[in-house]
Amino acid sequence: MDKTYQPEQIESRWYERWEADNRFAPSGQGEPYSIMIPPPNVTGSLHMGHAFQDTIMDTLIRWRRMQGRNTLWQVGTDHAGIATQMLVERKVAAEEGKSRHDLGRETFIDKVWEWKHESGDHITRQLRRMGASVDWSRERFTMDDGFYKAVQEVFVRLHEEDLIYRGKRLVNWDPTLHTAISDLEVENRDQQGQFWHFRYPLTDGVKTEAGHDHLVVATTRPETLLGDTGVAVNPEDPRYASLVGKFVELPLVGRRIPIVADEHADMDKGSGCVKVTPAHDFNDYEVGRRQDLPLINVFTQDAAILERAEAFDIQGRPLPDIDPTLPEAYAGLDRFEARKRIVADMEAAGLLEQVETVSNTLPYGDRSGDVIEPLLTDQWFVAVESLAKPAIEAVEKGDIQFVPKNYENMYFSWMRDLQDWCISRQLWWGHRIPAWYDAEGNVFVARSEAEARDKYGLPEDLELAQDEDVLDTWFSSGLWTFGTLGWPEHTEELATFHPSSVLVTGFDIIFFWVARMIMLTCKFTGEVPFKQVYVHGLIRDGQGQKMSKSKGNVLDPIDLIDGIDLDSLVEKRTGSLMQPQKAQAIAKATRAEFPEGIEPHGTDALRFTFLSQATTGRDIKFDMGRLDGYRNFCNKLWNASRYVLMNAEGQDTGLGDAPVELSLADRWIVSRLQQTEAQVTRAMEEFRFDHASQALYEFVWNEYCDWYLELSKPVLWDDNASAEAKRGTRRTLVRVLEAILRLAHPMMPYISEEIWQRVAPLAGVEGESIMVQPWPQAEDDKIDATATHDIEWLKGVIVAVRNIRAEMNIAPGKPLDVHLAKCDQEDLRRYIQNHRFLMKLAKLNSIAPLDESKEAPLSATQLVGDMEVLVPMADLIDKEAELQRLAKEIDKQEKLIGGIEKKLGNENFVAKAPEAVVEKERGKLQEYQAARNLLVEQRDKIAAL
């Protein structure tokens, strides 16, 4: 083995080997355990969130696989409608200078597929780098043939049950992308805005109570004035009670619009009058519905002003009687330009009463960054009410459990207030809606055009045109857990692996994805999609900032694995910025944070870092310090293994029939191993990967390496030690290491496999890969309390001597003569059994119990229980230093004693606390007092010198 751990040399080699040996596919044996990967965007690349999530899933899958479960980790990618379409549109624009409309639908779609084939394996390659043991043979894509079939099936069936319908509704419209988007894709941002107060003249000579001939309405969106169909006042408002049923004249347009009484108008806000624009505002839409006001749309799909308005009733039927005329001056103007002109014209007409500056929030499309416009369009909707009910019950009944549990409340509160889901998108890339229209606009929904003709009895020669729209990406990914398993066919896989065991996902897509998956899956399979949902937080940078391209603080997991030099990193972060003026600041910050670039750390270290930071339900500040630390941990494990191999390879490791003798240390480490195994297993069961990784870390470093390996040396290197003892120690060294590797494997797959290959034969374990070895199982009968106490004693004595050395400035290597005083029988036994270890580990010249009949030499003293460890002062100890040290020790004990005396002096405590607690305190008091007395005695002796 190399002297230092070099991950890059082992990682790709092992992954290829595992994949070639088909280690990732289900074994076909044991209780099924399955995870469906949240499908990443097909043309995306792996970010820290993926890497984190994949680490958790892989750890779970590898662990369950070792436990003998029939594991399936289903892999695949998502077609990601908007994201992918935009990407390819930009690419085509850059390379060919053409828009998608120049190419036409078919050619453009071909381009997208081309791009998918070209770049679709990028993220899957990265997934391999992470060590993800997904079953590649079952890889799926949300637009492959099987998915196409499942999507058609679901759409048609929902339509047949009237759970999908089409209608003219107000939706969130993205004027840049020319598509509807869902509420969830809208991001609300705070802004400084203006608030214009306009006068709307009353008609027919009517006046207000205050004697005005106009009403005042205020708006942040003057351009929607053109579509106003009413003015609302509160029904309780005395100021306007007499005006209800009267009219105002809509300025600039000249339309007569009614004054209606509606609760939407807030008496305390502004004048108490509200303009109502049902076709351009969600609240007004509701007012329009209640008050039976017409809907007048004044915008094009680009959110520019129409030449002629379009009027509808609330059902979406055209209203030909309404005059659609709009002022010519605004026709074709963009909404923001129109706003300026309308404000100017109102002012010129003397109808602008006041302008206020206010802060408000504006809706933005999370993809386009454009301001979203509520727009009246024809769309397809899923009626969610009946689907939501079983989906809520599934969580209430505990068929689905969220980890951590508090996300259930978030889920419930959202599910109880669901709006119908707009599923049509005016895009080209995606599942085209399986609906056909005849020339009259009649709609026929079926799995294919042929089926439509058949189903609706349409003549052969009737011309049909398929709906131009595609489905929301989340409609297809909502079918992920069962669509990937062959539904609607009744496949073997579906029967075996559905419901899946656990979904690992971020809280940010609970609404987008998780909730919809639950609804659709319950509906179509009668089963929940998964039994548990492990919800994790966002990976943030070291300062707690969200990682984003524009901030220039993005870390690429692959760079953490392979390392990257500073210049490349700076280039990567500043290369393709939307705001190039930030480049300098980003470069500076990057150079300050990573003056040497990023060193390679390897996949295992990165995975271990994620796991150690994986506390549920809160965001994670990624800690580079930990990454370094766990790379060092890998190195530690590597070197410990080198030591073991150096001492065991070619030697008798106790595999044969020859007698074996186990030392105290051997029994102790085996005992501690059992406890660690139990701890790690329990932590995994509870999704506490931080505890699992820490338990392993502590055992490996603080016990196996720091103590056990050191304790093995006196046996292995002592010519006087028996063959039986050497055999026993070698056997233990190897066996414990072999178990450590299995315990580590789900978390650190590469290094564990690499080392295991060499260690396993020495431990008498056969097998081709650690992947299919059994998960370590704690055996209670190997827990040895005596050995544990004895080793604690041994450590105590050694630490005592080290302590004296450090505080007395005695060279670490200088051999000392040590005495043990006030020994009881146990101390003597331990002394005898551990003589060899004490001599070696404490670097002693001699050690012996003190003859109590004689005066003890003047010494520096440390306590181990009631026993004293004495290092004679002779000429090597500084009197003042020792007095100081003793004073410090005595002070410490006094404080402890004071605390306990106070507690025991409290009658209430003695009376009310459980007996055991009181007894424990009394015991501690005695212990501290004894210690204090010994130290004082010692101090007095030295002081008297």
Add this chain to the structure above:
RNA sequence: AGGACCAUAGCUCAGUUGGUUAGAGCGCCACGUUGACAUCGUGGAGGUCGGCGGUUCAAAUCCGCCUGGUCCUACCA
């Protein structure tokens, strides 16, 4: 406006049902190279557990209020 989560060492975080001398890693200080590892070893310093109040014999832990932070939902005519 409503709700959720968080606040523990300089930094990143553990701390299970109230009873521990409140822990780990990194960083810091001192010392240390023959025999696995300087990506290391040994020893050490560092915390009134955000603040105030309450419950209790006992509070980092339970309750209330406050402050600060993150996020979600809603509203903003």
